[in-house]
Amino acid sequence: MKQIIEGWNKYILKESGLSRVYGHIMDYDSAILTAFRNEFSEKENYERNRELKARLLSQGYGVTKVDGSYIENFESPQAIEVSEQSLFVSNRQEDVEFFVEMAALGEEYEQDSVLMIPKGGEESYLLGTKEGNDFPPYKEQISVGGLKMGKEAEFMSRVKGRPFVFKEELETYEKLSKNSRWAVKVLADRKK
Numbered sequence: 001m002k003q004i005i006e007g008w009n010k011y012i013l014k015e016s017g018l019s020r021v022y023g024h025i026m027d028y029d030s031a032i033l034t035a036f037r038n039e040f041s042e043k044e045n046y047e048r049n050r051e052l053k054a055r056l057l058s059q060g061y062g063v064t065k066v067d068g069s070y071i072e073n074f075e076s077p078q079a080i081e082v083s084e085q086s087l088f089v090s091n092r093q094e095d096v097e098f099f100v101e102m103a104a105l106g107e108e109y110e111q112d113s114v115l116m117i118p119k120g121g122e123e124s125y126l127l128g129t130k131e132g133n134d135f136p137p138y139k140e141q142i143s144v145g146g147l148k149m150g151k152e153a154e155f156m157s158r159v160k161g162r163p164f165v166f167k168e169e170l171e172t173y174e175k176l177s178k179n180s181r182w183a184v185k186v187l188a189d190r191k192k
Contacts (some may be wrong), residue, residue, distance in 0.1 A: 024062065024090040030117040031091075031102040032066060035109040036084035049085055052109060054187035057173045059101070062090035076134055092172070103127055112136070115144070 024030060035048035056063045066086040091098040099116055106114035106129030113126040113136050125143050128136035136142040176184060 021064065021088060024088075024092070025117055025119075025121045027092075027119065028062075028094065029091040029098050029119050031089045031099070032086050032115040032117070033089065033102060033106055033109070033111060034084050034086040035111075036086075037110055038080055045084065048109065049087065051187050051190060052105065053087055054184040055105070055191060056087065056089055057176070057184050058188040060093045060095070060173060061098075062092045062172050064088045099127075103129055106130075113142075116141075 033052075035052040036045040037048075040048065053063055064087070066088050089102065095101065102114050102116065106127070110130060112130050112133050113128050115124065116127050117124045123143065124145065125141040126136045128138045128140045128142075131138045173181065173184065
């Protein structure tokens with residue numbers, strides 16, 4: 001388990017364009033979360049993530065997709081490896097309630113945890129966001145350490161045996177086309 005906790009950051013700077021993500025981590029608070037759950041179909045999970053992404057974009061956060069896998073219900077009899085699409089979120093407007101909002105979304109979308117990355121990448125932690133969960137316990141922080149660029153270690157995130165892969169460019173509401181902004185608004189308003 002120690003390797004898992006210490007190695008969350010092996011995915012950084014393994015693909016071209018990840019230096020942009022590094023820049024966002026250095027300049028802003030960030031988080032990684034998803035709306036995927038094992039009990040939903042693939043189609044339902046992608047729809048849930050589209051809705052989550054729309055909500056994040058409509059709130060002014062920068063968002064980019066992260067592909068990976070992790071162990072859901074870690075260290076329990078129901079443990080299962082789940083591949084999923086996650087979202088890297090950058091607090092580019094420096095919202096003082098950013099981590100509170102990310103925790104609330106983690107709870108709403110029934111996630112075991114959300115990876116919280118304070119500005120600069122130091123003191124990053126998993127925050128338990130699911131009641132009754134053993135790891136990480138609900139509302140408890142489990143330190144995963146500081147950002148280590150290009151280091152290999154064991155953790156729950158990988159794609160075909162490779163570390164996380166990030167999309168080239170951070171998406172923002174302002175960069176969306178008129179039709180895309182309309183779609184984001186419709187999807188985000190579904191949850192209001």
